[in-house]
Amino acid sequence: MCEKMKKVQTWLSTVLGEQPVPQFEVNTRTVDLLYQLAEASEVRCKDTSLLIDDFKQKASEYQADSIHLQDVLLQGVGLSCACLSRPAADYVSALVDNAMVLGVRDTSLGSFIPAVNNLTNYVLEAEKSDRRLDQELKALRKKLGATLVLRKNLQEDINKTVKDQEVRCAQAEERLLNMDFVKTKSRELINRRKIAEDQISSRNMNKRFSHQALMEIFEEVNTLRQEIIPLTKKLEPYLDLSPSPYLAQVKVEEAKRELAAIDAKLEVNMDFMQK
Known part of the structure; x- marks a missing residue:
């Protein structure tokens, strides 16, 4: 701890120079941090010193080369910087640049x-x-164009879908309203049917006068009418026979009785339907 503190104080005095060292809380943590900073600063200063020495050495080498070249020009060629013409000096300056x-x-x-x-x-x-970047740029522009076209098509599809959805929503609402109307009408008809059935039950209406019974009677009448047709055709040959009073009278009476029975049954059914 004492060795670290001495090194820290020496480093602070060197760094601050004539400025007084500021007061700080002396504890293990602060001393360790300042000691690490002092070591890092020393390492950095050593690196900087080495770099400065290297630059100085290179500068001295360049200076020696410059003096050597000046001696070569002066002694070997007889040229000096003072005796160079303006263009030559410009060329030398351009060469140096x-x-x-x-x-x-x-x-x-x-x-x-x-x-x-x-x-x-x-x-x-x-x-x-x-050139490579230019090719990539062209490819990106082409892709961008295709992407913009695709985006436009997608936007049109979205707009079309939205419109179709609005139309379908309106149709669905209309169907719901119609369904509600149909349900209401169905309940009303069911109530009316129930009321009518109650009225029919209260009046002791005979089931023979129901619509189904009347339709059955109407079908029976049509059936009897169809049965009369072959009987009428069956009587037609007897109408052309020569008069035989006994036989003719027997056949005629049989046909009349059969026809009268059918007519009576038909009249009963017709009277029943009219009532």
Whole structure:
């Protein structure tokens, strides 16, 4: 704890400089946190110091290379920066700017060619990527068009479905109303039928005068009428025979009796229907 506290105080004094160290609550947690910050700060400061030393070394190397190149130009070619013309100075400045843009160590041809090749490859890759993105964009536009058409068709189908649903709802409501009307009318008819049956029961109406009984009698009358037709045809041959008083009288009397019986039965049924 004492070693950590000493290191923390030393670190705070170094960081704050002439400013006084602010008061803080001294406990195990705060001391541990400040100790961790102090160690991290020392590591970061060491890394920064190493980086600064590296930059200084590179700067000294660049400075030595510059002096060497100036000596080569001055002693070997007889050129100096002061004796260069304006265009030559501009060319040298452009060459330096290009070297800085390309990130090469020097302005030699062996440094420029790989840098230009790398830049050319980067441009080709960028153009390739641009073409690929353009194709993807066209495909997306095509898909977007198809999606918009599908969305329009779906919206039309939805609108049509909504309208059909409204019509069906109206029809269903109308059917419900008709059903209620039919149920009401059915209950009314049932009540009326019950009242009529009660009235018929109270009047002691004979079941022979019911509609079903009358229909049965009407069917019997039609049946008897159909039975009369063959009997009438059966009498027709006897009408053309030569007169034989006895036989003719017997046949005629038999036919008359049979016909009278049928007529009587028919009249009874007709009188019953008229009543």
